[in-house]
Amino acid sequence: MSVLVYTESDQGKFKKAALEAASYGKAVAEAMGTNLVALTFNANDASELGTYGVEKVLNVNTVSVFNAKIYADIIRQASEKEAATVVILSASADSRYIAPLLAVGLKAGYASNVVAAPSSLSPFVVKRTAFTNKAFCNTEISTAVKIIGVSNNSFGLVENMTTTQLEDFSPNLVNSSTKVTSVDKASDKVSIADAEVVVSAGRGLKGPENWGMVEELADVLGAATACSKPVSDLGWRPHSEHVGQTGKPVATNLYIAIGISGAIQHLAGINSSKVKVVINTDPEAPFFKAADYGIVGDAFEVVPQLIEKLKVFKAQN
């Protein structure tokens, strides 16, 4: 018996979401009285995983490009080799792509968007978000092997110093006729999925020419930029920045909303962010009911000041 976590890396660096998944895995392994094993691809230094309680790392060196079907089958083989009864993945785009394929391969029940450690092991019950963050659902997984997708920034990073043993793993590779032919990724920008802070702006900014200050604020905070749906529908910003119920979900530590009214569909997608700040000229804007901190004011006056003061603050801290 064991708990297996798939720890995703990007250019040799473990994603924060992967370390969070490992932290979660450690909590489950401890509750079950068993070991935590991680599966990695092309990790030459897996010692960082020991910080989060991983006892053993299976490292695959024979695959260099991502393919969901091949990865899912490798995780299946690792799970079977380690007799894993719980398999944990993060909420990254790739992990969410893999998980349902893995679930069929392992004949395992899968719960996605899980936000807390299991409330009970027998029956096995986890809490997940549902109705686009408008509610939580306590879900029982009744299969022998269980798969959990952990939501970003929900469980947090929990250190648990352990010595890690690294082992090469050479799985069989299935065939796939799906091939990535090109990747278009801005390497200098923080993605919404990986960000700890998101700066988001809405129609209150009047036009795309005014986004300079949003980007600058994001820059100062090391944040990703996002926008409301009409802003992407109008073509002011790319679709990849659209957040909300029908866009990307946001689960960051800090979400700053500038000139966004706070419609129910917008809030649904960003609600699981921990701290929300709103800047809006209209004190009646619904966002004020959902936010922790607010400034009633004109973005064109408030945001430049905020940028300047934050620069000073960052220089001092």
Add this chain to the structure above:
Amino acid sequence: MKLLVCISHVPDTTSKINFTEGDTKFDTNGVQYVINPNDEFGLTRAMWFKEKQNATVDVISVGGPETEPTLRKALAIGADAAIRVNAEAIDGHTVATYLAAAAKEGTYDLIIAGRESIDYNGGMVPGMLAAMLDANFVTNCISLEIEGTNATAVREIDGGKETVSTVLPLVIGGQKGLVEESDLRIPNMRGIMMARKKPLTVVEPTTETSETHSVSFEKPAPRGAVKLVEADNIDELINLLHNEAKVI
């Protein structure tokens, strides 16, 4: 080309979410249902395949008789035929099993589902369906072109996008980008009249295979009132974010 579009019948995005029977059941009282937004993008893309590449388009939903108006709407938008699997959608695995049985029956070249439904947000059904059918699978799909049996799709990844080449049979988890918001179609009178005459077949489910189920629901704890900071007191906001919220 034979296409199947999976339609999840979900509460309208403005719905207030409540529960009944000791927080074990979703309260459908007063809730308006719509085609899952991600499926609406997929359905519209399917209409283009129909118009430009002569595809036939079936739509399918797993659910009780209450889902039929949603299927009729898809017919009114232009789908050729509808299938309703007469069963409760207990979990993603059950739904995928039923859809897989119907898909095998219909030998479809392309199956378009949504990246995720806005009710249970599983993000499970399309991937499970693809695995059960041993079909190729691309999710978070924002562009799709088919030529013969070859497909080119663009998938959103964290921080960017990638182009993927694959072959039919193929299952897609679609989202906005497959078509734009302004491309979405509203059924017109003629469409609605025609939809009445189009076939809506009810099939009984294969064996139920649920692996998970909802035990109970909770609503997020009510939050405290917003702390307002004066627009000329930005230092105070920074102080609160640093010392109180500890997020910067």
